[in-house]
Amino acid sequence: LDELVLAGAARVRAAGGGHGLVVAREGDCDAGDDQTVTPTGCSNAGGPGKNELIKFDVVKGGQYHVFADSVAGTTAGTFELRVRFRPEEACEGVGGPCIAQGDTVLGACREGTLTCASEQTGLTCQPGTPAATDTCGDGIDNNCDGQTDEGCGCSHPICTMGDALNADCGDPCAAQICAKDPFCCDTLWDDNCVGQVASVCGTAQCVQGDCAHTLCSVGGPLTIGCDGTLKCVEKICKTDGICCGDGWDAVCVEKVTDICTFVCK
Numbered sequence: 001l002d003e004l005v006l007a008g009a010a011r012v013r014a015a016g017g018g019h020g021l022v023v024a025r026e027g028d029c030d031a032g033d034d035q036t037v038t039p040t041g042c043s044n045a046g047g048p049g050k051n052e053l054i055k056f057d058v059v060k061g062g063q064y065h066v067f068a069d070s071v072a073g074t075t076a077g078t079f080e081l082r083v084r085f086r087p088e089e090a091c092e093g094v095g096g097p098c099i100a101q102g103d104t105v106l107g108a109c110r111e112g113t114l115t116c117a118s119e120q121t122g123l124t125c126q127p128g129t130p131a132a133t134d135t136c137g138d139g140i141d142n143n144c145d146g147q148t149d150e151g152c153g154c155s156h157p158i159c160t161m162g163d164a165l166n167a168d169c170g171d172p173c174a175a176q177i178c179a180k181d182p183f184c185c186d187t188l189w190d191d192n193c194v195g196q197v198a199s200v201c202g203t204a205q206c207v208q209g210d211c212a213h214t215l216c217s218v219g220g221p222l223t224i225g226c227d228g229t230l231k232c233v234e235k236i237c238k239t240d241g242i243c244c245g246d247g248w249d250a251v252c253v254e255k256v257t258d259i260c261t262f263v264c265k
Contacts, residue, residue: 091116091117091122091123093114093123094114094115094116094123095113095114096113096114097111097112097113097114098112098113098114098125099111099112099125100112100125100126100127100128101125102127105127105144106141106144106145106146107130107140107141107142107143107144107145107146107148108128108130108131108140108141108142108144109127109128109129109130109144110127110128111128112125112126112127112128113125113126113128114126128144130142130143130144130145131143131144134147134148134149134150134151134152135149136149136152136153137149137152137155139163139164147166147168148166149166149168149169150166150168150169151168151170152166152169153169153170154166154169154170154171154174155169156189158171158173158174158177158189158193158194158197158206159194159197159205159206159214160189160194161188161189161190161191161193161194162188162189163188163189164183164184164185164186164187164188164189165178165184165185165189165193166185167179167185172201173197173200173201173203176200176201177193177196177197177200177201180196180200181193181196184196194206198230198262202261202262202263203262203263203264203265204216204230204232204256204260204262204263204264205263205264205265207227207230207232207262208227209226209227209228209230210223210225210226210227210228211223211226211227211233212226213248215227215232215233215248215253215256215260215262215264216253216256216264216265217248217253218247218248218249218250218252218253219247219248220247220248221243221244221245221246221247221248222237222243222244222248222252223244224237224244230260232256232259232260232262235259235260236252236255236256236259236260239255239259240252240255243255
């Protein structure tokens, strides 16, 4: 509550927050809660309580211009001007959800809570509190450090289609693919992402295509052309017919690196 005793016409500026409410009083004279009023029943008929006008205006920064003027009678004597504020109206909605803004507000911390600003001039969004560690597998940056599920390991093998992988899940190949094709780590790890294990990372561990098994696995004989455009099976079988005739043994697997320059892990 700001109270000022003023002589005659006066202009004051009151600092505060919320919506202003002006009440003019002179003895038994009560101007009420209107912005522009003509008081009645005033005990001081010749003083500033007669036909007094009270106006106020809200300006930036939560400040109020208040103007009091007597349009009839004398301005001699004093009158009391009381300015009351209702900050609860300016801060209506406190505790509700909001989205916090700012380059430093990341992950789950963007989900904030509405709080009352300083001097109760309105609402502001308070960012959420970061968790101590990420919750693995939920795809959320719980600790608000700009990374998702770091240190949790890959949610599925890089040779298997599934949810988007985290570039920091611990597999260097996943990081390479995500740098080249963000879709694989932002949206979905699809068959194209699996195919890039060979084209980007240079490893044949995922290469199978229409083959009976991967090129890096020992098993039955493979058929020329089963690995599609890689044509690694064709190159190997032209130098060693056993690989496509009798069986794909450990020697054939070694040739994946020696002849096709792919790495088998």
